[in-house]
Amino acid sequence: MYPIDNLIIFTGRNGISQKRGVGFFLVALCLLSITGCSPDVNEISDIALVTAAAIDYDVETNKYSFSAFCVMPSNTSQEKASALTQWVSSATGKTPLDAARKMRSRVGKNLIFQHNKFFIISESAAKHSLFEVMDYLSRKREFRLTAYPIIVPGQASDKLKLGTESGDMLSNDLLGQVRNNKLSGQDVALTIKDFVDLFENPTRGFVAGRIMMKTSETNKKEFLTVTGGAVIYKQKFAGWVDGNDVLILNSLSKRKVWKDIEFNDVIHSKNGSVFSALFHEKDLDIHGDIQNGRPKMSVYLKYTASVEDINKDSDVGDASVISQMEQAASSHLEEKINKSLAFFQKNLKIDVLGFSDYYSQYHSKAWKTMQKDWETLYPMIPIQVHVTVLIEKSGMTTYIKEES
Amino acid sequence: MFNIAIFVGSLCYGVVYFVLLRKRGKLSDAVIMLLLCGFIAGYNAPYIGKRWPTVEKLYNGLYTPLSRYIFSHLLSFNK
Amino acid sequence: MIVKEKITHLQLGFLLFGFIAGFESMFLTESKLMKQDVWIANLFNTAAGLALFWIISFVQRQFPNLNLTEICDKLLGRWFSKVLLCVYLLNNLETISGGFRAVSMFYTTVILPNTSSDYLIFLYAACSTYAVYIGLGTLARTNLVILPFFLLGFLVTCLFIIPEIQTNPFLPQLKSSLPNRLVGSMHLFTFTFSQVITFGFLMSRVENMKKIFPSCAIAILMTNIYLIMISYLTLSSLGFNYVQTSTYPFFSTIQMVKFGEYLERIEVLLVGLWTVLTLVYVAVMQYVFTLVAGHVFGISKMKPFVVAMGLLCFVHTSKSYIRTADHFTYGIKIYPLSSLLPCIAFPVLLLVMTLIKRRREVKSL
Numbered sequence: 001m002y003p004i005d006n007l008i009i010f011t012g013r014n015g016i017s018q019k020r021g022v023g024f025f026l027v028a029l030c031l032l033s034i035t036g037c038s039p040d041v042n043e044i045s046d047i048a049l050v051t052a053a054a055i056d057y058d059v060e061t062n063k064y065s066f067s068a069f070c071v072m073p074s075n076t077s078q079e080k081a082s083a084l085t086q087w088v089s090s091a092t093g094k095t096p097l098d099a100a101r102k103m104r105s106r107v108g109k110n111l112i113f114q115h116n117k118f119f120i121i122s123e124s125a126a127k128h129s130l131f132e133v134m135d136y137l138s139r140k141r142e143f144r145l146t147a148y149p150i151i152v153p154g155q156a157s158d159k160l161k162l163g164t165e166s167g168d169m170l171s172n173d174l175l176g177q178v179r180n181n182k183l184s185g186q187d188v189a190l191t192i193k194d195f196v197d198l199f200e201n202p203t204r205g206f207v208a209g210r211i212m213m214k215t216s217e218t219n220k221k222e223f224l225t226v227t228g229g230a231v232i233y234k235q236k237f238a239g240w241v242d243g244n245d246v247l248i249l250n251s252l253s254k255r256k257v258w259k260d261i262e263f264n265d266v267i268h269s270k271n272g273s274v275f276s277a278l279f280h281e282k283d284l285d286i287h288g289d290i291q292n293g294r295p296k297m298s299v300y301l302k303y304t305a306s307v308e309d310i311n312k313d314s315d316v317g318d319a320s321v322i323s324q325m326e327q328a329a330s331s332h333l334e335e336k337i338n339k340s341l342a343f344f345q346k347n348l349k350i351d352v353l354g355f356s357d358y359y360s361q362y363h364s365k366a367w368k369t370m371q372k373d374w375e376t377l378y379p380m381i382p383i384q385v386h387v388t389v390l391i392e393k394s395g396m397t398t399y400i401k402e403e404s
Numbered sequence: 405m406f407n408i409a410i411f412v413g414s415l416c417y418g419v420v421y422f423v424l425l426r427k428r429g430k431l432s433d434a435v436i437m438l439l440l441c442g443f444i445a446g447y448n449a450p451y452i453g454k455r456w457p458t459v460e461k462l463y464n465g466l467y468t469p470l471s472r473y474i475f476s477h478l479l480s481f482n483k
Numbered sequence: 484m485i486v487k488e489k490i491t492h493l494q495l496g497f498l499l500f501g502f503i504a505g506f507e508s509m510f511l512t513e514s515k516l517m518k519q520d521v522w523i524a525n526l527f528n529t530a531a532g533l534a535l536f537w538i539i540s541f542v543q544r545q546f547p548n549l550n551l552t553e554i555c556d557k558l559l560g561r562w563f564s565k566v567l568l569c570v571y572l573l574n575n576l577e578t579i580s581g582g583f584r585a586v587s588m589f590y591t592t593v594i595l596p597n598t599s600s601d602y603l604i605f606l607y608a609a610c611s612t613y614a615v616y617i618g619l620g621t622l623a624r625t626n627l628v629i630l631p632f633f634l635l636g637f638l639v640t641c642l643f644i645i646p647e648i649q650t651n652p653f654l655p656q657l658k659s660s661l662p663n664r665l666v667g668s669m670h671l672f673t674f675t676f677s678q679v680i681t682f683g684f685l686m687s688r689v690e691n692m693k694k695i696f697p698s699c700a701i702a703i704l705m706t707n708i709y710l711i712m713i714s715y716l717t718l719s720s721l722g723f724n725y726v727q728t729s730t731y732p733f734f735s736t737i738q739m740v741k742f743g744e745y746l747e748r749i750e751v752l753l754v755g756l757w758t759v760l761t762l763v764y765v766a767v768m769q770y771v772f773t774l775v776a777g778h779v780f781g782i783s784k785m786k787p788f789v790v791a792m793g794l795l796c797f798v799h800t801s802k803s804y805i806r807t808a809d810h811f812t813y814g815i816k817i818y819p820l821s822s823l824l825p826c827i828a829f830p831v832l833l834l835v836m837t838l839i840k841r842r843r844e845v846k847s848l
Contacts, residue, residue, distance in 0.1 A: 034606075038595060038597075038598050039597040039598055040594075040595040040596065040597045040598050114748075138728065141592060141593050141594075141596065144738065144747075145735055145738050145739060146738065146739060146741075146747070191739075193721065193722075193725055193735065193739065194722070196724070196725055196728060197721065197722030197723075197724045197725035197728075198722075198724075199724075200724035200725075200728065201724060254649045256646065256647070256649055360655065361651060361654040361655050362654065362655075364654075364655035364658060406599075406601060406602075406605075410794070410797075410798060413794075414791075414794055414798075417790070417791065417794070418791075421787045421791075424787075425784075425787070428784075430783060430784060432781060432782075432783075433782055433783055433784060433787075433788075436780050436782060436788075437787065437788065437791060440788070440791050440792075440795065441791055441794075443795070444791065444794050444795050444798050447798040447799065447801070447802055448798060453802075456802065458580075458799055458802050458803045459573050459574075459576050459577040459580065459799070459803070460577070460580070460803040460804060460809070460813060462573070463573075463577065463817055463821045464813070464817060466821075467817050467820045467821055468817070470820060471816045471817055471820055474820070475666075475816055479661075479662035479665060479666065480662060
């Protein structure tokens with residue numbers, strides 16, 4: 001008789017002996033090993049990670065092309081840790097799934113998509129076949145909801161073969177650019193979840209991310225930049241939006257989008273000085289009304305700013321000088337916003353800002369009658385813009401005495 | 405393979421406990437155990453397994469007309 | 484199982500919370516149907532759940548020395564009681580199979596697409612059979628240990644979902660159609676508190692019967708608060724259109740949670756907790772199935788039958804709701820109707836018979 005047979009570890013309503021406890025622990029440990037029997041197990045040495053994917057569509061042949069930027073994790077002692085094997089693999093098929101499966105079957109590794117952050121969609125696919133592409137991206141369990149679908153002019157697959165200015169991996173570079181959007185506010189980073197949610201809305205359009213090719217100023221090579229946006233309306237690609245309009249779009253979107261953005265601009269003050277300031281949005285209030293059955297909107301924005309440079313000796317410690325600068329900044333920003341709003345209303349004629357959502361939520365009764373005529377009503381909506389700028393900071397100097 | 409294992413396993417379990425329970429003098433329990441295990445084996449039996457009754461089949465047969473009437477005619481609900 | 488140990492009223496309340504909170508949160512069908520008006524379904528659910536629970540606890544209190552199966556025999560006569568209990572057993576088996584299939588469907592859709600559903604169901608059924616074998620007391624205590632982790636994980640996740648909120652989920656109000664409200668409310672009730680009758684069969688095992696209703700009423704209220712929170716968090720962070728598109732809206736919501744820049748896939752932890760709580764749901768159902776079946780068929784020694792009934796639940800599930808579409812369609816169009824008799828009519832009938840019996844006893848005095 002072993003002494004441990006008589007030991008009770010803890011007495012609750014059932015005293016459990018140590019022998020039974022140890023037995024249970026061993027059984028649980030054995031059960032854990034059953035996980036190795038699952039056909040879904042992936043061997044680490046067999047996998048390659050896809051960090052960016054591209055989808056093209058050929059209108060003439062009605063075929064899709066799926067390309068993946070694959071990275072093989074390096075774990076042998078002979079290779080340097082920084083030298084990861086990277087390659088682009090591609091295949092065509094009748095549907096995005098067909099093309100992707102063909103590509104995966106030809107690759108010598110088991111491709112894992114869980115780290116894939118970017119889906120680069122060609123302009124052709126966005127114009128002619130965006131529904132099929134988005135259905136595929138949202139239905140597949142392997143593609144994370146937080147990945148970014150981005151539209152690119154021209155072909156998408158050859159963009160994956162471009163290098164980056166920093167020499168880092170393409171997806172890391174693009175992700176860094178998305179993160180650095182807080183410095184310019186001119187990028188759109190819409191996740192698959194937001195894309196599909198807005199995609200299903202019949203009355204409004206939206207702006208998704210865009211990638212452009214740019215020549216480096218240090219060498220002659222071309223590289224990708226995330227800048228501007230692609231307009232999607234009625235589930236099709238409808239046009240491009242440049243960075244300045246995207247900045248205004250971001251400023252008039254949800255708080256989550258603009259709360260971290262700090263952009264710079266050059267302001268011409270009334271006293272003849274020209275100064276640069278960094279603007280940070282503090283508050284946004286969009287208010288809509290109905291007058292005589294017609295919608296009317298007001299937009300109130302509050303910015304805080306800091307003066308970064310001035311072209312003449314203005315004393316930024318003087319409240320009256322600052323007040324003049326604030327007024328100039330407010331007028332400048334109002335003009336900028338009005339210009340972008342006019343572009344969205346009169347040129348694009350697409351409700352990318354989501355005013356229809358506002359009316360459907362806050363004026364649901366009136367929205368029932370407005371809904372069917374929204375396409376004609378939207379371009380005519382008078383939008384009053386009021387911007388207040390508060391220059392809180394002015395840097396480490398007050399002014400530099402200028403030679404007369 | 406797995407289905408056959410369950411089929412054979414349930415029959416063996418039924419027979420073993422039928423014998424054991426009979427020995428203990430619990431005839432009714434023994435008969436119920438045999439019938440239950442026979443019913444369980446029926447689900448994985450060759451040929452007849454596909455036609456073996458399930459609650460889903462029973463209630464689909466019983467309630468589908470009522471459901472159709474309530475959802476399509478009464479509520480005009482389409483999902 | 485032979486030594487029928489008692490549990491406390493608090494343990495029963497926590498068991499009720501764990502029973503409901505785990506299972507229903509994944510699908511949120513009522514949120515898809517009613518969107519901003521989903522509070523109507525939750526309000527109806529609270530009222531109906533409290534009413535139904537009060538009915539069953541009232542009936543039990545009139546016969547403190549009997550369990551609910553014996554009460555049925557006494558009130559309805561032996562054979563009619565057996566018929567009704569058999570109808571309950573069919574509903575219980577239907578629910579267990581639906582629960583097993585829901586878990587295996589979730590895993591094969593989201594995490595393990597190449598693993599056979601039958602293996603997953605078998606593992607799950609083996610665990611729930613073991614849970615039934617070790618008894619109600621152990622199950623209730625295990626639930627007490629798991630729930631704090633679940634609540635902590637859920638609360639932390641909610642805190643991290645709050646920055647993802649981008650839509651006002653409350654506006655516009657009362658825009659859902661009447662059929663959607665009816666179907667959504669019935670759907671939520673069917674999958675949550677219509678199964679309160681199952682807890683009726685456990686009430687005789689509670690030490691202090693008078694405290695059952697207050698304890699479980701709080702559990703019902705807390706469950707509904709939890710369901711409202713996750714419904715509106717999901718609506719506000721996913722968007723109204725995506726909630727309808729997504730098969731598992733709450734899972735999609737928690738997929739957006741990340742700690743810092745790189746720590747993603749937190750949803751795996753919550754999926755683990757959800758799996759365990761759904762196991763509690765199924766284990767309680769299977770435990771009561773075994774209890775009631777033992778009474779209906781007059782089985783004296785239940786121990787050998789525990790494994791057999793576990794096997795029955797497994798094989799029945801492997802032949803039921805094989806397609807995802809079957810599962811969803813059955814859950815919306817057949818299950819609310821098939822639950823009416825055993826889950827609502829049965830307790831109401833017991834209440835009516837109890838009141839009639841009391842009146843007869845008073846008159847005879």
